[in-house]
Structures are given as C-alpha cells and as structure tokens.
Amino acid sequence: MPRKRSLYLPSSSRRLGSTRRRFLQGSAAAIAGVTLSNCRQNLSNQAAPEADPAATTPEEGGASGGDSGVLHVYTWADYTSDEMVNAFTEKTGIEVIVDIYDSNETMLAKMQAGGGDAYSIIYPSDYMVQQMIELNMLTKIDKERVTGLENIFDKWQDPVYDPGNSFSTPFAWGTTGLLYNTDILTDTPTDWDYLWENSSALSKRMTLLNDVRETMGMVLKSLGYSYNSTNPAEIEEAYERLIEIKPDLASFMSFGYEDGLLSGDLAVVMAYSVDALSSIAEDDTLNYVIPESGSSVWTDTLVIPTTAPNVDAAYEWLNFNLDPAIAQLNTETLFNATPNKVAYENLSDEFKNDEKLFPPEDLLAKCEGIAPVGDAAAVFDEFWTRATSA
Amino acid sequence: MSASLSKSRLQGLGTTIRHRCQQLLGPLALLGPAGIWLLLFLVLPTLLILDISLVPDLRPEDVGGAYGLGNYSRVFNPFDPRFDSVYLQVIWRSVYYATVSTIACLVLGFPVAYWLAIMAPRRWRNFLVVAFILPLWTSSLLRSYAWISILRPTGLLNTFITWLSDLIPGVDLPTQNWLYSSAAVFVGLTYNFLPYMVLILYASLEKLDISLLEAAADLGANPRQTFWKVTVPQTLPGIAAGCLLVFITSMGDFVVPTLLGGASSMTISRLIYNQFLGITRNWGLGSALSMILILAVSLAIALLLKYGDRDSVKEA
Numbered sequence: 001m002p003r004k005r006s007l008y009l010p011s012s013s014r015r016l017g018s019t020r021r022r023f024l025q026g027s028a029a030a031i032a033g034v035t036l037s038n039c040r041q042n043l044s045n046q047a048a049p050e051a052d053p054a055a056t057t058p059e060e061g062g063a064s065g066g067d068s069g070v071l072h073v074y075t076w077a078d079y080t081s082d083e084m085v086n087a088f089t090e091k092t093g094i095e096v097i098v099d100i101y102d103s104n105e106t107m108l109a110k111m112q113a114g115g116g117d118a119y120s121i122i123y124p125s126d127y128m129v130q131q132m133i134e135l136n137m138l139t140k141i142d143k144e145r146v147t148g149l150e151n152i153f154d155k156w157q158d159p160v161y162d163p164g165n166s167f168s169t170p171f172a173w174g175t176t177g178l179l180y181n182t183d184i185l186t187d188t189p190t191d192w193d194y195l196w197e198n199s200s201a202l203s204k205r206m207t208l209l210n211d212v213r214e215t216m217g218m219v220l221k222s223l224g225y226s227y228n229s230t231n232p233a234e235i236e237e238a239y240e241r242l243i244e245i246k247p248d249l250a251s252f253m254s255f256g257y258e259d260g261l262l263s264g265d266l267a268v269v270m271a272y273s274v275d276a277l278s279s280i281a282e283d284d285t286l287n288y289v290i291p292e293s294g295s296s297v298w299t300d301t302l303v304i305p306t307t308a309p310n311v312d313a314a315y316e317w318l319n320f321n322l323d324p325a326i327a328q329l330n331t332e333t334l335f336n337a338t339p340n341k342v343a344y345e346n347l348s349d350e351f352k353n354d355e356k357l358f359p360p361e362d363l364l365a366k367c368e369g370i371a372p373v374g375d376a377a378a379v380f381d382e383f384w385t386r387a388t389s390a
Numbered sequence: 391m392s393a394s395l396s397k398s399r400l401q402g403l404g405t406t407i408r409h410r411c412q413q414l415l416g417p418l419a420l421l422g423p424a425g426i427w428l429l430l431f432l433v434l435p436t437l438l439i440l441d442i443s444l445v446p447d448l449r450p451e452d453v454g455g456a457y458g459l460g461n462y463s464r465v466f467n468p469f470d471p472r473f474d475s476v477y478l479q480v481i482w483r484s485v486y487y488a489t490v491s492t493i494a495c496l497v498l499g500f501p502v503a504y505w506l507a508i509m510a511p512r513r514w515r516n517f518l519v520v521a522f523i524l525p526l527w528t529s530s531l532l533r534s535y536a537w538i539s540i541l542r543p544t545g546l547l548n549t550f551i552t553w554l555s556d557l558i559p560g561v562d563l564p565t566q567n568w569l570y571s572s573a574a575v576f577v578g579l580t581y582n583f584l585p586y587m588v589l590i591l592y593a594s595l596e597k598l599d600i601s602l603l604e605a606a607a608d609l610g611a612n613p614r615q616t617f618w619k620v621t622v623p624q625t626l627p628g629i630a631a632g633c634l635l636v637f638i639t640s641m642g643d644f645v646v647p648t649l650l651g652g653a654s655s656m657t658i659s660r661l662i663y664n665q666f667l668g669i670t671r672n673w674g675l676g677s678a679l680s681m682i683l684i685l686a687v688s689l690a691i692a693l694l695l696k697y698g699d700r701d702s703v704k705e706a
Binding site: 106112135246260 | 542651654664666667668671
C-alpha cells in the first residue's frame, strides 16, 4: 500500500520547496512562451548579427540589461543557488538577475524572437550550442579573458558540439534515466525495456519526458539504434514502439512528477539525473538508475549570446564558474556532475563514488550525446505530434 | 437687410460646422485610445500572423521566403503529398472538448442561474452572484493545479470516496482514475468556464417577465410546459451567448489540456505551442494553425453577434 501523501497533508510540506516552485515556474514559462510575439521584423533581424558584428558591443542590448552593474542570466530551474549568486555579487559587485526556461527550444525561440536581449549568459545544452553556433547567435570566447579552462577534464577540452570550446565553456553534465519509488516497484528496473515489460502492471503510473529528442531517442536506443538516427524508417519504428506503451503512460512531463511519485500515484518516471538526484536527496524512498543499454549523456554549458549587453560581467561569470571551489559547490548543492577535474578531485568520496552522479566508464561508453539531426527534425516532430495526438 | 440676413446665415453655418466638429470630436476622443490600442496590439499582430502563415515552413532564422498556401494545404488538402490527417484530428479533438464542456456548463449552469435570478431572496442575490464569480479571482493555472491534487489516484476525491465506502457498510464505491484523461479535461474546462455561463444566463433570466409565467400557469400550463414554451424561448439569446462564449474560450484554452490532459490530449493550442517551441520551430505552420483557430473563433463571434443576447454579454 503506497503511503498517502499529497498536497493537503502536512507531511509533504517540507517538499513544497524546489519541486513545486520548479513546476509552477516551468508552467508559467511554458504559458508565457505561447504569448511570444511573432513579428516578422524580428525574424529578419536575426540575420543582423551575421551582417553586423558591431551588435556585440555592450551599448547595443536592451535597456534593462545595459547597466554595467547588472548581469542577466538565463538558465534552467535550480541551476543557480543563492549561496553561489551571493558569493559572485560579493566578489565582483555585479548584481545577478536569474530567469529560467524549461527547454532548450523555449530558450531558442525567446532569443530568436528578440525577447532575450537582456541576457548576457545562457546555459544551452550541447546540441543547442551547435545549433546556436550555426545560427550565429553566440559570441566567440576570447580565451585570454578566461582562466581555469585547463582544469576541465580532457573529455571536454575539444567537445564535438563546440570544437575547442570556442563559443562555450562546459558547466555541468549528467544523464537521463529512470527515477522510481522503491516502495512500489518490488524489482529494480535495469533497462528501458522494463517500461514495456511492465506496462500493464504500471498502467497510468509511468511518465516519459516531454522532450522529443530524449523520449524518441530513448525508444531508438531501446531498439538498438542511435539517439541521433536520421533514418526515417528507424524513427518510424521507434514511433510504433512508443505507441505500444502510450495507453499506459500517465503523461509526458519533464517536471512536476515528484509529488505523484512520492504519493504512489506514479511508480516510475523518465528523468534527468540532476532532477532525479535532488529528489533522492529529499526522500530516499526514491531511486535512480541509468539503463544498462545506455542513455543520453548531456552537457550544459555557459555561452555569451551576440546580443549580450554586459559582456564584461559575462566573462566574470564564466571565470567564477570555472573556479574549482565554485564548481565543487555546484555539484554538492545542485547535484550536477562537474566537468572540472580539480573540483571532482576535491569532492568527498561519497560524491565521487556515487555511480548515479558519476557513472562508471563502461556504462558511459554506451551512452550517447544528443546532436542536431538537421532535416530529420521534421521527421521527429511529425512522429512526435502523432504520438502525442493519437 | 439682405446683408444682415446672409451674415446671420453665415453665422448659422459657422455654428453648424463647429457643432458638427464637436459632434465628431467627442467620439474620436473617446474611441481614439482604444482604437489605436486595438490597431497596434490586435489588428497588426493578426496581420503579421497571417503574413507568416503564408510562407511555407518559415523558420525564425529565415529571411522572408516565397509565399504559398503550403501550410494550409498540409492541414486541409488530402492530395498534398505532405498532408497529415493528424492535424485535422487535433482540430477535431479541440472542437470535441469545447463542445462537451459547453454542454456541461449549460446543463450545470442553467439551474443555478434560474435559481439566482428567480427563486433566490432578492437581498441575497448580489452576494450570491459575487460568491459565484469569486473563483475567477485566482489564476487559472492554480485552479488547474488544484484539480490535479483532487483527481489524482491518491488525491482528495478518492480519499473521500474511500472514506464514504468505509462509512456505509456493504457499499463499495468505485474510485476514479480520471487524471491525465479526457475526463479530467472536461472537468477542468467546465469548472473554469461555468461562472461565465452562469453570469450570462443570470443576466438573461433576470429580465424574464414573471407575469408571463403566471399567465401560463393561469391558462393551464403545467410547470414543464411553462419552462419549455415560455422560459426557454425568452432566454434563448442568452443561452446562445453563454454557449458561444464558453465554446470560444475552451477551444483556445492551453492550461487545462496541458496540465490535466496527459499523454493523449493534444489540442490545437498545444499543437501551436509545439510548432513555435518544439524542435522543428516551424513558425509558418504554427501561424497557419493560429489563423485557423482565429478564423474559427471569429466565426463563432459573428454567430454570437447575430444570434446572441448582446445585452446579457455586456451586463456579464
């Protein structure tokens, strides 16, 4: 019998913190996205940075972000902590204003629509960095103004998404896997196939990420294909397999599942490691597993958009986050794996040996990074629309 | 003599012109700000959406592109090689959700409005009406989220049903599992838009001439006949207005299907969202779908103006 825990019982009040906030913020961000102004003028303005490199000068940006003492940061929910922001303000005298987004695509749309002119720092994931470079949206990083890049693991010194870290610095990495309630699942899921094998027993108690590339990619992986398949036949096969378990899915959701998971309304959800690990830290009846056939491994980065109004402050932020002490603090408080070698070595063994946070090399070797798929994006979207409409 | 006459005529003409100007100036000053507002923030953006919708598969980074009807033909034209019936299915589902919740609002709202307008004590009436619209003071996002905690399997409703089952021996009431299904969308939409329906019906029923009901009774009509032959025909414009308003708002609602609908409740508003913020970033198709929604809603508003009770809408 699942424990009865929900909104109106006081026992859950200690959890009202980050998850609820993230859910509401995420929903609000999602809804704000709908009201995006789609001005044709803005569409053509996007070509401007290409033609006019002067657009990168600090004077260019939005009035609200033009103040030299203010840095506007656009990031994921729970990617900054008060402790870290206060330390930055104390060190540099720069005030930080943090806004959040719930998906790379939302962020890209806002930046392209001209709604993100105030931001000097953004946190895109690997494949989005590549896409934004192709769209000429990122400022090339002046390596002379950056210190501490040598502390980054070799793996991230020359990443595929941004060779030589010319436009981005790696901030954190993680995986995607299954988060489940150990009180409900008697056995331990080990692979993605678990969802198909137990779909009738767990009917309406499973969720998958509301993210085309992650969810379709997971199904592709479970079929033995690549996350980045561009073969329409393979994508269609993945779609067929996805709709097999669709009647048993509660929903496609990227956030807001934690309350349901703890109350027993949900048994197993697909989650990003950073969210899963912070949930486990709050309640140890939850557990997280990286499927043994491999999952996606993602890197979130720091970039400076070409529209950045406060480039100087942006460099301060880059250097601050490359500081091993800060990187270590971020891993300890925000549960993202650090790509910073010095910070990693300074972590306590408890963190270093946590295979959910730092998976063993042989498992990582089976994981894949998500990369842009070019024109196949339309195929992904077509099958995704069908999967979510059927 | 004639000079003074023409002078007075001129004076008269001058006053007329001045009078005419004043007559024009008044409405202009009153309508100007709202007119400019509507022009800048409604008409122009809609024209921009129309413009973008006419460029097949326009993405935000594209600078212009050839005009064509590709986006629309993809949705409607079965002979187009890129035609996908999924879009029509989604539009159909939106219409279906809106229709069911409109009917539910009418069935639930009419008795309430009838009671408020005709049977409730007069001095309590305003208080009751205010009490009824009180839920509208909180954000619809929060109200939808509240429904999640009511409808989820271990939520408030099931806890209550289980408690009730335990209370009555021998009766085993079935628990519900509505969250993330169409049922939850119906509940959410009906709950959200019921106050609008009640207000409009109330305004319409309040004007009902009670003496006509008395006359019908005097002439031998039973209550049922009086209701169907006197009350309903007189409030028909109000019913039409309420239904169309609820239909229009639930057709375009984004929050309820997104939060309560789960894996299978793609509606046109969610589809539009996906076109702008999904991986394809197909703003052309998204704009075309927006135009389809705007046209459907405009059609409903045109019907509302023609057949609806405009006074009740205004009063509401």
